Amino acid sequence: MAPRASRQILERTTLGNGLRVVVAPDHASPLVGVAVVYDVGFRSEPPGRTGFAHLFEHLMFQGSAHVAKMEHARLVEGAGGVFNGSTRSDLTTYYEALPAGALDLALWLEADRMGAPAVTEENLANQIAVVEEEIKVNVLNQPYGGFPWISLPELAFDTYPNAHNGYGDFTHLERATVADAVAFHARYYAPSNATLAVAGDCDPDDVVALAERYFGSIASGRAPVAGPWSEPAPREERRRVIDDPLAPQPAFALGYRTPDPVGDLSHHLAYVAAASVLGDGDASRLRARLMHHDHSVTDLGCSIGVFGGDSLMMRDPALFQVVVYHPDDVSTDELTTTIHEEIARLGTDGCRPDELDRVTAAFAGGFWQGVDSVNERAIMLASLETIHGRAGLLDELPDLLGAITPAAVAAAAADLASQHTARVEIHPTPDGGAS
């Protein structure tokens, strides 16, 4: 029942200044998705400046050479569009989805801020305050805030790029200066360090001509080399306990290493399939056993990456994670032992071919749902072009995953079972949670 992968038209080119351009025309609706992805994320930010990549993303919305503060938003929304940005381990993404007639405007806006964002003392102070409120909403004033995306890498890795908190320390954020922003922009926001993708109701030749017109005059700069961030796997089990007065019940996350998602993609995809066989959906082994047979956990999921399932949008190392929420009368050690048993069993006994068929079909369905949105499609194309050097990988992924064999999944599980794991535990404090 697995569907064929799509074979959409894909135009790829590189401008003289190094900006990579990807166009995927599709006329299903009169909309375009525009994504500009920069090859910079948490892992590139300087020591003493944790959270700077994300803070800088906010500054990119504060105006540019020909765009006043708030005008970016006003022009996009006033053209009937929506926009946002996001910062991840290796990528900073900006996107707009708009009626097709606003394509030129979106490209012009992106070009102006790629050329010259307007960072002032006032905007910087304002956005530091906004980012601090964002961190309070999502981390400090929230049960399980930052779990596991901040706390697990801190334990599982030793080197600064992989281990530090990408939202940043308030002391570091407050130390940020306009000069830092100038240097960061000069180093990481050059056209040669970026990819532009346009998906939807457009003509590839027009898009390339427009990209040349608006971005072509931006000086190339020299693209910095991202990474390598690889570091040796831990040689011992690691444990960390975090007391969370807001959390109503215990939780823990286990972290394991995986093969390089870029250099060893097919090997890495065997781990993606293993994550799905083990802990994605109610048919998966760990959920069927621990949630629905033993009734010993409230929720459980397996995925790879920092934000769960984003490992193809990042470079090595990417963590395979098992995230578990459970009642406080169930022992964390016993759950961990059971999880290790199931992983080891997958390693020794392998999986049935029909288990893989399920994983492949579900992945293909998820793929189609993702590409149904013009901005999702543009973001995925630009991200894959940036990290893997080929946007066309998007269309190949369902087939590549479909080609993974039971033996490859078993080998992946055997490797996971042999590893020293990092385990972050969230302990509710006695007065925490709701009554």
Next chain:
Amino acid sequence: MRTRPGTLEPRPAVRAVRRVAMPRLLDETLTSGLHLVAVRRPSVPMVEVRLCVPLGAGLVRHAAGPLVLTGAVTAGTAHHDRAGLADAFERLGGALDAALDDDVVSLHAFGLATALPTLLDLMNEVLTSATYPAEEVRAERDRTADEVIMDLSRPESQASEAFRVRLYGHHPYATPTPRPDALRRVGAASLRAMHARIFNPRGAHLIVVGDVATARVARLVEERLGPWLASASVGVAPLAPLPPVVPGGIELHDRPGALQSNVLVGGAAPRRTDPQWPATALANLVVGGMFTSRLVENLRERHGYTYSPHSDVHHARPGSTVIVAAEVGSAVTAASLVEIRYELGRAASLGVSDEELEGARRYAIGSYLIRTSTQRGLAATLAAYVTSDTPASLVFEHPSRIARATLDDVNTAAREHLGPGSLATVIVGDASLVEPTLRALDQVTTPSP
């Protein structure tokens, strides 16, 4: 700062967009009483199926059963256990899940368009033969209780629950989230009885959007859901309309140690069927419904008090509600309320500018196109309309209704629905930090928990 010049080209104009033909809408009530809404959208080779069932007032007030039911309905059927059912859907490139939102229980399935007959067969199997195994129900109610405890520990959940009680008084909609002890009392037998009562084809809405012709959808629904459709009984009575909002004052709920306060300000809004709705939607966008709104510009971009202030209109069967919400630093809680009321009062008394209105209008139409451009987005939008007793056809009339609202209409709507004089205020935060200053602004009540 300038590291490089910006672009050298002048800012381009926005071109008009080609008109797209309105899709053909299938909108009919079958003899069983099922309301079927279908649209063919061939953008990807998938299909979305949403079955939405409105609950009667009794179940809205006692939602522990329906809440556990949404977790247990997929726990097993005559032919599949839970894992087998999940497996069957995933093999079709999809999934099935159930949810309770306000007063609507929904079953949401998706998968490859070519698999629609099998998807419907599986849904029929769940609808006619869900078994609610006793042991699964026990586990599910405990898990639901744990999830509710988790949900209630979130400040935004505490705030929205307090706000519902503040706004809706004795209406079923004021009912708090079911508590863990009530959830742990739900039994398998009661769920089996409730299943038939809830999943009654009469009064239910089935929305199908995907790469399937609507005539084929209608035929397949009658054919594949036939056994379930034959089970129709008497439909549920409508809910009473929401009571009028009693405006004024500040209701403060203490959350000791909170780093931020959740500020909620809101009141009644016109329903989507109301001729005043498009103008109200536009007034709301200008005040706080988009990024370039007055509230974002003021609270976030000028003052840095909050990450994401916003104003939304929530539509439900018994009425619609406008809600302004912001999570603000404790030290600036009172200052934020001053700014929120200022912006609401300014819009209500002075209206909005022509330029603001035209920006909001283009945003309303464009973001509507974006929201409904995916199969999932269109199906969700159609479901939101029909479950709040709004004709599905109004989904497609939305752009033209928005296009017709005048500046006068919008300013009247702002005055009648967004003025602080007609709205209620609830704040959840650390009372020891925020109460003294709030008392300087308005009368503060602190309900006992």
